[in-house]
Amino acid sequence: MSHSTEIDSKQAxxxxxxxxxxxxxxxxxxxxxxxxxxxxxxxxxxxxxxRHKYEDVWPKAENVFTHFxxxxxxxxxxxxxxxxxxxxMSSVTMVLxxxxxxxxxxxxxxxxxxxxxxxxxxxxxxxxxxxxxxxVGTETGALxxxxxxxxxxxxxxxxxxxxxxVNEYGVPQFANYFFFITGFHGFHVFSGVxxxxxxxxxxxxxxxxxxxxxxxxxxxxxxWHFVDLVWVFVFTxxxxx
Amino acid sequence: xxxFHDDYPSYETLAHHSEEEGxxxxxxxxxxxxxxxxxxxxxxxxxxxxxxxxxSGTLGLKVLFIGLTILKAGFIVxxxxxLGHEKTFMKYAILAPYIIxxxxxxxxxxxxxxxxxxxxxRTTVDPLLxxxxxxxxxxxxxxxxxxxxxxxxxxxxxx
Numbered sequence: 257m258s259h260s261t262e263i264d265s266k267q268a269x270x271x272x273x274x275x276x277x278x279x280x281x282x283x284x285x286x287x288x289x290x291x292x293x294x295x296x297x298x299x300x301x302x303x304x305x306x307r308h309k310y311e312d313v314w315p316k317a318e319n320v321f322t323h324f325x326x327x328x329x330x331x332x333x334x335x336x337x338x339x340x341x342x343x344x345m346s347s348v349t350m351v352l353x354x355x356x357x358x359x360x361x362x363x364x365x366x367x368x369x370x371x372x373x374x375x376x377x378x379x380x381x382x383x384x385x386x387x388x389x390x391x392v393g394t395e396t397g398a399l400x401x402x403x404x405x406x407x408x409x410x411x412x413x414x415x416x417x418x419x420x421x422v423n424e425y426g427v428p429q430f431a432n433y434f435f436f437i438t439g440f441h442g443f444h445v446f447s448g449v450x451x452x453x454x455x456x457x458x459x460x461x462x463x464x465x466x467x468x469x470x471x472x473x474x475x476x477x478x479x480w481h482f483v484d485l486v487w488v489f490v491f492t493x494x495x496x497x
Numbered sequence: 498x499x500x501f502h503d504d505y506p507s508y509e510t511l512a513h514h515s516e517e518e519g520x521x522x523x524x525x526x527x528x529x530x531x532x533x534x535x536x537x538x539x540x541x542x543x544x545x546x547x548x549x550x551x552x553s554g555t556l557g558l559k560v561l562f563i564g565l566t567i568l569k570a571g572f573i574v575x576x577x578x579x580l581g582h583e584k585t586f587m588k589y590a591i592l593a594p595y596i597i598x599x600x601x602x603x604x605x606x607x608x609x610x611x612x613x614x615x616x617x618x619r620t621t622v623d624p625l626l627x628x629x630x631x632x633x634x635x636x637x638x639x640x641x642x643x644x645x646x647x648x649x650x651x652x653x654x655x656x
Contacts, residue, residue, distance in 0.1 A: 276587035279508035290591055294598075301602045308610025311554075313629045318548050337541045344537065348530045351577045355522050358513050401628035410628050427629055471509040474579075481577045485570055492566040496544045497559055 285475045289482045292444075296486050299440065300493060303433045315426030317495045323389045336495050339382045340487065343445075346375025347484040350452075354477045357470025362459065365470060369456045372480065376449040383442045390434070393417025398424045434494065441490055444483050451476050512579075529576045536565050 274280060307314055318332040325335070349371040356364035393416040401410040402422050415422045418431035425431075455476050464470045514522070540562060547553045575581035580588055 274508055276584045276590075277508060277511070278583065278587065282508075286587075286591060290594070293595070297595075297598065297602070301606060304602075304606040305610045305613075308606060309614040310629075311614055313632075316548065316553060318545060318553075332545050333541055337537065340537055341534065344530070344533055347573065347577055348526065351526055352523065355519055355526065359516060359519050360513070398632075400632055401625075403625075410624075428625075469507075469509040469513070471512075474512070478578055481573055484577075485573045488566055488569045488573065492540075492562050496540055496562045 279471060281471065281475050282478070285478045289478060292482065293486075296437075296440075296489070299433075299437050300489060303437060303493065306429050306433065310427050310429060313427050315423075315430050320390070320425045321386065321495065323386075325385065333495055335382070335386065336491065339379055339386075340491050342375050342382070343379050343484050343487050346372045346379070347481055349375060350477045350480045354470075354474050357464070357473040360465070360468075360470065362462070362465055365459050365464075365473060366456070369452060369459060369473070373449055373452050373456060376445055376452060376480075380442060380445050380449065383438065383445075387435075387438075390431075391417050391419065393424045400424070437490060438494070441483070441486055444486065448476075448480050448483050452480065526576065529572050533569055533572055536569055540565055 275283065278286075321336055322330050322332045323335060324331045349368045353365050353368035353372060356368060397414045397416040399412055400415045400422055402413050402415065403409075404411045415424045417424055418428075418434075420428070420432055420435070422428060423431040455472055458464065458472070459470075464472060543552075543558070543561070547558060552558050574592075580591065
């Protein structure tokens with residue numbers, strides 16, 4: 257810790273420094289996030305392409321996601337709004353944990369990490385709930401042309417809910433992309449919760465107290481904010497547009 | 498405290514700050530949170546008003562939503578992920594690829610998506626789409642034009 261001074265640019269050419277003045281672990285986390293963002297970028301781009309192609313038959317999210325737990329009413333986008341709020345909120349608690357870590361305040365780190373985990377777990381649960389209603393569908397269903405393997409042609413039949421082949425709400429591609437992109441994002445949130453939990457246990461054990469710094473909180477924080485960042489885009493492109 | 502190179506500066510502790518500084522940082526973070534909450538609520542209100550006012554799918558609405566999304570993304574990356582406080586070169590090493598990548602992909606999606614969505618180009622290769630357009634015209638289910646779909650279906654939960 258004796259060298260914890262600002263690095264000036266003249267010294268930088270002498271070697272013995274980390275590029276950009278960040279630690280190895282943080283740098284590698286950024287590298288991972290850059291590549292992961294490209295994966296999500298690729299998924300959203302292919303979604304945008306298909307959506308433009310089927311512009312006239314693409315379902316409107318306001319007509320698809322209308323449920324809210326415990327309230328039997330037509331509430332378009334209300335629940336996904338709440339989910340977004342929960343995820344943004346857990347991002348705030350995460351960044352407060354990082355801030356507390358910079359002051360070596362173990363108690364505050366513990367509290368904020370705890371709320372971050374609660375927020376993340378709530379979000380994953382909400383997503384499962386949303387998927388469930390999307391898959392089950394409405395009571396009335398909708399009449400759709402469905403490919404029949406035996407007849408070798410399209411036949412009309414009433415369809416309930418959405419799966420990978422048929423979709424009550426509109427084109428099957430909508431359900432395919434919804435499952436893939438929100439599923440991939442949901443898996444990220446799930447792994448984020450697990451990672452946060454491991455770090456939380458380490459905080460309780462006092463691992464970082466002994467180490468003298470809480471940079472690990474900052475590194476998992478980067479991942480957690482990234483998950484929030486992706487959701488901001490998914491929310492816009494799936495639910496708002 | 499670095500395990501492998503003892504003569505390296507200890508980057509892990511460079512970000513440490515005092516209680517007074519922490520107070521200022523927390524104030525900024527909460528302000529960013531309120532901004533993001535306000536943007537999200539605004540988006541939801543506009544999004545749920547759009548169908549009844551006939552705004553759905555208009556170019557202005559799309560530009561508004563995408564603009565606000567990028568604003569929110571900026572808040573997250575710059576404030577929450579502290580990229581704003583990193584070295585300039587580090588900042589652009591991460592951001593520049595996306596600025597180029599996003600502009601290119603917006604162009605290519607619009608161009609190619611519109612081309613393959615053009616009825617002359619697509620109907621010959623996509624029999625399912627023809628069927629789906631028939632479903633749409635027949636007014637079955639949720640793809641019925643706005644106004645028809647509104648309130649036409651009772652969407653009470655089964656549970």
